[in-house]
Amino acid sequence: MYPAGINYLPLALPFFSILVGAFGFLILFLYIGALGYAYEQVGLSPRAALLALGGSLIGSYFNLPVAETPAREIVSGEIVPFFGMRYVVPVVVNWPGTVIAVNVGGALIPGAISIYLLVRKQLWVRGPLAILCVAIVTHLLARPVPGLGIALPVFVPAVASAVVALILSRRQAGPLAYLGGSMGTLIGADLLNLNRVQGLGAPVASIGGAGTFDGIFLTGILAVLIASFSSGGAGAGSQPEAGTGPI
Numbered sequence: 001m002y003p004a005g006i007n008y009l010p011l012a013l014p015f016f017s018i019l020v021g022a023f024g025f026l027i028l029f030l031y032i033g034a035l036g037y038a039y040e041q042v043g044l045s046p047r048a049a050l051l052a053l054g055g056s057l058i059g060s061y062f063n064l065p066v067a068e069t070p071a072r073e074i075v076s077g078e079i080v081p082f083f084g085m086r087y088v089v090p091v092v093v094n095w096p097g098t099v100i101a102v103n104v105g106g107a108l109i110p111g112a113i114s115i116y117l118l119v120r121k122q123l124w125v126r127g128p129l130a131i132l133c134v135a136i137v138t139h140l141l142a143r144p145v146p147g148l149g150i151a152l153p154v155f156v157p158a159v160a161s162a163v164v165a166l167i168l169s170r171r172q173a174g175p176l177a178y179l180g181g182s183m184g185t186l187i188g189a190d191l192l193n194l195n196r197v198q199g200l201g202a203p204v205a206s207i208g209g210a211g212t213f214d215g216i217f218l219t220g221i222l223a224v225l226i227a228s229f230s231s232g233g234a235g236a237g238s239q240p241e242a243g244t245g246p247i
Helices: 014-029 036-042 047-061 105-119 127-143 156-167 173-196 215-228
Strands: 063-068 078-082 085-089 099-103 143-145 149-151 202-208
Touching: 014 047, 014 085, 014 215, 036 047, 036 173, 036 215, 047 105, 047 215, 063 105, 078 143, 099 105, 105 173, 105 202, 105 215, 127 156, 127 173, 149 173, 149 202, 156 173, 156 215, 173 202, 173 215
Parallel strands: 099 202
Antiparallel strands: 063 099, 078 085, 143 149
């Protein structure tokens, strides 16, 4: 069993509050009916999308440990700045080493949604291609940060996934942006950089957590905006074809 330090908010509270505020604006736009059709284009009903994004925010606090590296000098209780963001290093005592963990809100929930979109939208070619392209970009730009683990400039996943998605398919740009931005970031920035974690002094190296969660979360919001602008002018009151409605 790991002590309570395994669970913590991935961002300093003022920066985490910005993500909460962005989520609040989405709720407002959905309430007035401005983004309902865009969510349908992505492949989720507005209710399911809000549950997913809300679950990501809440789930970002929780990390599930899967492995650990040999004990080294561990950083504790600091705020680490990186590319304009401030990330939290939890307070730990008698820590075993760097714990490799999977973040619920930044990895498990986006991963489950990505699998659903891949199957529902039948993106068997464009989906993996979007993931591959974003993974290459994020892998090249991700950096090991002492005390934190692997970090990525916050807007890289969103910008890279938007460009790739619009190039691959304007009609399916929304789900492609989500697939590329979430799975591409998890693979390129986190999984392919696990070998660089040892020796950074991070108590927890969280896949989809501090360092990459903010970028993955913003990608989910951006995917909806892309769908809204790339839906070819369809009205908010348009209905999907029978049998194809989102969950």
